[in-house]
Amino acid sequence: MIHRDSGKDYPAPVKLALRAGINYCQPQMVKMASSNKSMVRIFIPTISEGPASYNKLFALWHQVKGVGRRFLFDFSQCAFLAQNGVAFIGGLIRTIEQRGGEVALDWGTLRSEIKMNLAQNGFLSVFQGGMGPWEGNSIPYRQDSELNKDGLVEYLADRWLGRDWVHLSDGLRYALAARVCEIYVNAFEHSDSRVGVFSCGQHYPRLRMVRLTAVDFGVGIPCNVRGFARNQSIHASSAMKWAFQRGTTTRPGSSGGGVGLDLLKELVRLNGGALQVFSHEGYAVLLSQSERYEERNKNFEGTMVTISLRCDQKHYRLTSERDDKPLF
Numbered sequence: 001m002i003h004r005d006s007g008k009d010y011p012a013p014v015k016l017a018l019r020a021g022i023n024y025c026q027p028q029m030v031k032m033a034s035s036n037k038s039m040v041r042i043f044i045p046t047i048s049e050g051p052a053s054y055n056k057l058f059a060l061w062h063q064v065k066g067v068g069r070r071f072l073f074d075f076s077q078c079a080f081l082a083q084n085g086v087a088f089i090g091g092l093i094r095t096i097e098q099r100g101g102e103v104a105l106d107w108g109t110l111r112s113e114i115k116m117n118l119a120q121n122g123f124l125s126v127f128q129g130g131m132g133p134w135e136g137n138s139i140p141y142r143q144d145s146e147l148n149k150d151g152l153v154e155y156l157a158d159r160w161l162g163r164d165w166v167h168l169s170d171g172l173r174y175a176l177a178a179r180v181c182e183i184y185v186n187a188f189e190h191s192d193s194r195v196g197v198f199s200c201g202q203h204y205p206r207l208r209m210v211r212l213t214a215v216d217f218g219v220g221i222p223c224n225v226r227g228f229a230r231n232q233s234i235h236a237s238s239a240m241k242w243a244f245q246r247g248t249t250t251r252p253g254s255s256g257g258g259v260g261l262d263l264l265k266e267l268v269r270l271n272g273g274a275l276q277v278f279s280h281e282g283y284a285v286l287l288s289q290s291e292r293y294e295e296r297n298k299n300f301e302g303t304m305v306t307i308s309l310r311c312d313q314k315h316y317r318l319t320s321e322r323d324d325k326p327l328f
Helices: 050-066 085-096 114-122 123-128 149-160 168-191 221-229 236-243 264-271
Strands: 002-005 028-031 039-041 072-073 101-107 136-143 196-203 209-216 274-286 291-310 315-317
Touching: 028 123, 050 085, 050 101, 050 291, 072 085, 072 114, 085 101, 085 123, 085 136, 085 196, 085 209, 085 291, 114 123, 114 209, 136 149, 149 168, 149 196, 149 209, 168 196, 168 209, 168 291, 168 315, 221 236, 221 274, 236 274, 236 291, 264 274, 264 315
Parallel strands: 039 072, 072 101
Antiparallel strands: 002 315, 028 039, 136 196, 196 209, 209 291, 274 291
8 A cells, every 4th residue: 555645736737739630641662872772761750648649659560560671760750759659669660670671760850859858868879879878857768678677676666766756765666666567577478579678768847747658569468368268359448457457367377466556556546647558459548536448449469558657746655664753
């Protein structure tokens, strides 16, 4: 259990309003002067939070599935690239490469503010070389090709939860990091992702929010649950709901606890944040007052998780840590 100490009561965070229709640019064939070989130009759109942006990301995945094996990523139509876009695009590049394709990034089309953020979170150093990530409002871009639980818990506890954007006791911080690490464990044990898991986060001071996204390009939760139940007719929404209940697991011979997110769900409820999970045609969203499990038209054969926490002045700790000493 988590206890919340009263503090300054901020208004609810501003909701991002990218709900407009989606305009996808058709891929274009271009020739690179250096290789004189044709490449398919893929236009990276503006990516923020909200269903429209996730649909744009999943449309990118469908584009690279259907055409060519050599791609040029063009950022000329991207005015903003949130942490979900950074994690997804990094994973998309590695997925194309794993399948024998090639990807070039047209760095000259990047807006200066996006390029600066990609340098700060380390994406630029991974794909272009040069300076690595530095302290700022970014939670570093991370690629995990194999499971490293100790490294992941350290990343989650220090680089995401340890920056004092959300005020957590040390006990709660490390307990949460261990629980959220289960998202990665499940991806490696169940998704059969050949390229691993990709992460990135961002602190948004104006919105008073901090967000972390993790994505894999594997089998996906609904497919996994259907296989475990030997029932291919299970709706994606029902499969998602089953996977997020306490005590459910597809691990053979295990009496484990689903994806192990009860503690995170409780913090989201107290904090007024959100937990969103996209997998195949399934969608789960956990908010402070509700949980929803839905079917979606946009399919993505993988799992994408975004955790949003509100940056308030309250202090959160485990109930077992409570005492009568004043908190200063």
